[in-house]
Amino acid sequence: MPKGPSSLLRPRDGDALRGELRRTASHAQIPVVFAGEVHHGRLHLSEFVGTRTTGLAGVVVPPRAGLGGRAMAEGRTFTVADYGRAESITHHFDRPVLGEGLRSILAVPVLVGGAARAVLYGAVRECTPLGERAVDAFMQAANRLAGEIAVRDEVDRRLAMFTRAPQDQDPAASAEIREVHAELRTLAQDTVDTTLQQRLRALSDRLAAALSGEVDGRPDVTLSPRETDVLSYVALGCNNTEIARRLSVGAETVKSYLRSAMSKLDVHSRHEAVAVARRSGLLP
Structure with missing residues (x-):
């Protein structure tokens, strides 16, 4: 989250991420959803719905590592039908992902100004491709969240301009x-x-x-x-x-x-x- 003169005004972006994640879990009818914010070029997993273990909590994902790292780096949605055997991704995080029993996974970046600010995941524990309804629900959620973060960024920018402006007549x-x-x-x-x-x-x-x-x-x-x-x-x-x-x-x-x-x-x-x-x- 950007720091600046509006730090007291701006609510935590993680709260908006959590709310959007819960809404999407209901609409997409996906048993496991999780997400994280991008800070200093790395994705920090922090929000979880439907997980059974704590293996993914606090995981930090570098660019291009795993499914989410690739989605973050390339700025587009990726899916795998069988995570453990997927050849399109690296396998840095097989232990926590497979330990959770996840197989078919979707990763959608939240893009603001062309840069990933968060990544949303949806997953099931079977090797079954996620349906179009689920993909659409996650992409709509990512777009809503991107719009909200963009508004908050613009508020920060405007307040910074005001702080720098000479306040006289x-x-x-x-x-x-x-x-x-x-x-x-x-x-x-x-x-x-x-x-x-x-x-x-x-x-x-x-x-x-x-x-x-x-x-x-x-x-x-x-x-x-x-x-x-x-x-x-x-x-x-x-x-x-x-x-x-x-x-x-x-x-x-x-x-x-x-x-x-x-x-x-x-x-x-x-x-x-x-x-x-x-x-x-x-x-x-």
């Missing part, structure tokens, strides 16, 4: 901060991890409050997450069509959220809404 810095705020809102919408979603929105709210200056004497106003999302892009100068594209909603939906926000803020134009939201600490 320089117009360029202010524009960058507003862009970061809007992107945090969009990332919150895109992630399927509800905990991360809540933290992203809380972080964007803190960013807005910290940089908005003095709050005026108006009563407290609470905007919905979507109303804030829309106003954050209005603040960047986006029109309704651009906002709809960025938030993956219809233009009429954007108008509806904007009207609702303007009503809550007691204003009559989109620009006035942005100004009041900033003075109220709702936008940077």
